[in-house]
Amino acid sequence: MIFAKKNHLIGLDIGSRTIKLGEVLQKKGRVLQKFGMTDLPQGVIVEGRIKEPAVVVDAIKGLVKDLKVKEQNVATSVAGYSVIIKRIVVGKMTEEELHDTIQYEAEQYIPFDVQDVNIDFHIIGEHESNPNQMNVMLVAAKKEIVNEYVDLLEMADLNPCVIDIDVFAMERVFEENYLDEEGIVALIDIGANKMNINILKDKMSVFTRDVSIGGEQITREIASRFECSFEEAEAAKLGKADNKVPEGDIQEITYSFISGWCGEVRRAVDFFYSTYPEDEIKRIILSGGVAQAPGFLDALSAETSIDVEICNPFQALTIDEKKHDKNYLRSIAPQAAICMGLASRRVDDK
Ligand SMILES: Nc1ncnc2c1ncn2[C@@H]1O[C@H](COP(=O)(O)OP(=O)(O)OP(=O)(O)O)[C@@H](O)[C@H]1O
Ligand SMILES: [Mg+2]
Numbered sequence: 618m619i620f621a622k623k624n625h626l627i628g629l630d631i632g633s634r635t636i637k638l639g640e641v642l643q644k645k646g647r648v649l650q651k652f653g654m655t656d657l658p659q660g661v662i663v664e665g666r667i668k669e670p671a672v673v674v675d676a677i678k679g680l681v682k683d684l685k686v687k688e689q690n691v692a693t694s695v696a697g698y699s700v701i702i703k704r705i706v707v708g709k710m711t712e713e714e715l716h717d718t719i720q721y722e723a724e725q726y727i728p729f730d731v732q733d734v735n736i737d738f739h740i741i742g743e744h745e746s747n748p749n750q751m752n753v754m755l756v757a758a759k760k761e762i763v764n765e766y767v768d769l770l771e772m773a774d775l776n777p778c779v780i781d782i783d784v785f786a787m788e789r790v791f792e793e794n795y796l797d798e799e800g801i802v803a804l805i806d807i808g809a810n811k812m813n814i815n816i817l818k819d820k821m822s823v824f825t826r827d828v829s830i831g832g833e834q835i836t837r838e839i840a841s842r843f844e845c846s847f848e849e850a851e852a853a854k855l856g857k858a859d860n861k862v863p864e865g866d867i868q869e870i871t872y873s874f875i876s877g878w879c880g881e882v883r884r885a886v887d888f889f890y891s892t893y894p895e896d897e898i899k900r901i902i903l904s905g906g907v908a909q910a911p912g913f914l915d916a917l918s919a920e921t922s923i924d925v926e927i928c929n930p931f932q933a934l935t936i937d938e939k940k941h942d943k944n945y946l947r948s949i950a951p952q953a954a955i956c957m958g959l960a961s962r963r964v965d966d967k
Contacts, residue, residue: 626690626778627651628959630786631673631766633662634809634833635906637956638680640688641934647793647961649934649941652953653684659836659847664810664829665698667765670772677773691770692779692959694786697811697827699762701727701734702782703755704823706744715740715753727757734759741821754822756782779962784815784825786958790930791902792820793961800899803889803923805882806955807907809833812878814885816898824889828881830874832907838870868911875913879920886921904928904954930957 630637640651655676661669680686703726707715715722715738723736734757744750763780770777787804795802804815810831816824832854840850843862852858854867886898901923907913908927918925929950934957936943946953 624963625688626692626960626962627686627688628786628956628962629677629691629693629770629775630956630959631662631677631693631769632808632955633657633665633811633831634659635952636673636676636680637953638677638684638686639953639956639960640686641957641960644935646935647933649931649936651684651686652941652946652956653680654949654952655680655683659833665696665762667769670769673769674772677770677775681773681775689774689776690778691775692781692962693766693770693777694781694783694955694959695758695762695766696783696813697829699759700782700827701755701757702784702822702825704741705753705755706750707753709743709749709751712740719755722753723755723757726755729757729759731757733761735763758782779959781959781962783813783827783955784822786955786962787813787815787904788817788820788822788958789961790904790928790954790958791817794928794930794933795902801896803882803886803898803901804928805901805903806905807831807878807903808905808952809907812881812905814882816885816889818893818896823893824885826885826888828885830878830881831905832910835871835874835910838874839867842866842870871910872912872916875910875916876920878907878913879917882917883920886923898923901925902928904930904951906952908951927951928954930954 627640635654635656637654642648642650657676661672667673707722719736719738720731724731737756739754741752744752767777787806791804801818806813808831810833812828812830814826815822836851836854840847853862903925914925930953931946
């Protein structure tokens with residue numbers, strides 16, 4: 618959904634735990650201008666809904682100030698809970714004609730009232746077996762949620778230009794960083810509270826799924842088992858606290874959730890294979906903070922029998938080492954993926 622015309626913008630990924638801000642300049646090649654992150658307290662964003670806007674606004678303003686960001690045009694994204702992405706088949710028509718009829722076409726695929734959603738579409742191409750039909754990617758996002766994010770950004774003195782969808786931002790990172798990649802690739806982002814899966818066939822999205830799981834599950838389990846606060850448990854999980862939680866227990870809890878997440882990914886992969894039995898997923902590209910959880914990559918690879926690689930959204934950018942600490946960027950790279958996908962967005966992109 619596009620709200621403004623000026624082409625340059627910053628990417629802002631408003632995660633339920635960590636807000637990330639990134640800016641890329643188009644000079645000779647693409648240059649990283651800004652990147653930074655800030656944490657939110659637990660419970661401020663729940664299931665994609667902003668429960669405490671004032672806290673989020675303060676966090677965004679703080680990040681903008683710390684990074685000395687001048688640009689006010691922003692691309693942000695929403696996900697799963699309020700978004701429906703579906704590949705549909707419609708009779709062949711022009712883009713303008715589809716524009717006029719998409720509301721009607723969408724009605725049968727959307728479990729909400731079409732009046733309550735913003736609808737977007739992308740014509741993928743002719744249907745495989747019927748030249749009179751075409752495949753279309755239909756995207757519907759609840760107006761209520763989109764407006765919540767628009768209001769939030771305005772309160773933070775920013776200009777919301779693009780409200781994108783997480784899985785499309787991931788796709789953009791992939792397109793820009795893995796240029797020669799063909800065949801089937803699964804992009805998986807696991808954050809504090811959600812997992813987005815996007816399976817691409819020859820760079821075209823053919824399957825998406827969002828699931829409510831994430832790193833916060835581990836933190837909550839540590840907090841409840843060892844009767845400490847969420848922040849203490851989070852610090853213990855990340856090895857940043859010398860407190861009462863034994864390392865062995867953290868590993869055991871981490872591993873039990875990792876194994877559940879791997880099962881969740883495998884179910885999605887199995888579902889994909891049931892629809893595309895001839896195809897083979899060549900690679901999983903993993904992003905989100907949880908990609909850094911010790912042992913996750915190997916466990917996921919073992920569970921799915923697919924090669925897993927950690928996403929680095931900075932890999933194709935020119936980075937001035939006087940302005941940016943490369944070791945820091947390397948250490949948080951997977952967590953920055955969606956943000957950098959948003960930062961690469963141009964207002965007039967489809
Ligand atoms: N090194 C690490 N080991 C284990 N977990 C980590 C590590 N670094 C970050 N995390 C976890 O990753 C999560 C944050 O990741 P991310 O920033 O991708 O989430 P988010 O975007 O805020 O959340 P969401 O998208 O689910 O709303 C937290 O649960 C954090 O504890
Ligand atoms: Mg996230």
